[in-house]
Amino acid sequence: MKNLNLIYAFLLFSAFVSCKKDSNQETTPNKPALPATTAIRDSVSYTIDGKTYSAGGVNINSSSAGGQDANRKLIYPDNTNKHVYSLVGAPDSVMYYQKNSIATSDVHIQVFFLKKYIRNKAGTTWMPGLSDVLKLFTTGKHPLAEDFEWKNSQNGIAINVSTNNEDYLSYNAYNGLNTVELPPGFQKNSTFEITSFTKSAFEDGGHYNLEAKFTALVFDAAGHQKKLDNGYLRLHFDLSYSTRAN
Template sequence: MKKSTFLYSLLLLSAFTSCQKDHPVKVDTTGNKPPVIAAVHDSVSYTVDGKTYMANSYSAYSSGTEQVNQKVIFPDSKNLSNYELVGNPDSVLYFQRNTISSDGASLQVLFLKKYPKWHKNDGIIYFPALKDLLTQFTIGKYPYAEDFERENSENGIAMVISANGRSYASYSPFDLSRPTQLKPGFQKNSTFEIISFTRVTSGGYNLEAKFSAVVVDGFTEEQKKLENGYLRLYFTPFVAAE
């Protein structure tokens, strides 16, 4: 009886082995490739005075720095038309500027952040490294830098748009030598939210944002409300060498 059972077990094992050879287990050797992410085409839309503006024909990208915590000084107290703007010597306000335009509509958006100057090879490096720069674009809400191109004390967003043939900005058009009618906090009910930031497969980054703002006439400081803003950008950041 035991011998018969043993022979029966061998027959079952032989049949199972034959079945495996006839129908081998399929193994996926190709691996799962990450999805290809293409660069978006720069575009923007926004509404002012009930009219919607769209721009996507032309785009440009640049970056640079300005002084931080500026103040006005008068070298000659008897000549108040002659003045200088001086700032913190140890810091810079880095900006990335993206411009999009079409006939009748345009947007210039600036991403602003203060950085300490740092030295390398006996020179001063004014641009941040990539790991620092990317913190300016993480998903979330950002304040407007209300004193941009005046004191330059705030991180955040600044923008210039066109509507009805006129230019408007999210900050005062007057430099620090002139008084402004704008009160601190005039952008408190405005929003700028980055809702998507992804690395493009071929290099660079896509950014998507929605926004609203108080925008100010470039000559009179008349205020208007910008609503329903939507922005898409593609860019490769300018950064300092590591």
């Protein structure tokens, strides 16, 4: 009988511990899942001369970053020799850009995101910090920069596209004596709107997703014009920035 009492006592104690454990499990809140956006597939589509070009896939976008002098002026060291020139910018500013290139058998397009920044102190990198770089991709409408690769005075978007083995630019780049100067305001009716910009999943390494729609006028080296219409862009990319700035 004594052994039976010990067994009953042990069973009651085990049941009590089990109930307490279950109770603790029920009242412990689950940790909330971290918000994350799935990485999107790179894709682009646009129409030129009534023909639609499109491409899509994983990692078809090549992303890079760089900088040029901003607010540049055309300087001729010798006014009698127009073949020799320099594009000299303000020493206190830089035109930073991120270039996204998509190249397939059917599509060849580059999209530049441009913004002028004040240079950092001497001895440090010219690249802006993360908070400044993110300003390149704010949702909403962005102007088409008309003087990229010449004066570099305008923030916005620049596009380079190839069709029929000919390059067309949305901006008036300087090309020496062969430059065709376009009248200012030629992109006033063009649009580039970033409709979505999100950070993708943490396990993806902190990359970003961007979606945009656009239209633009583009010009060949001789100044011949085409309309780039019904543009749609989806990009998945990382950012380049200085960890020593902001």
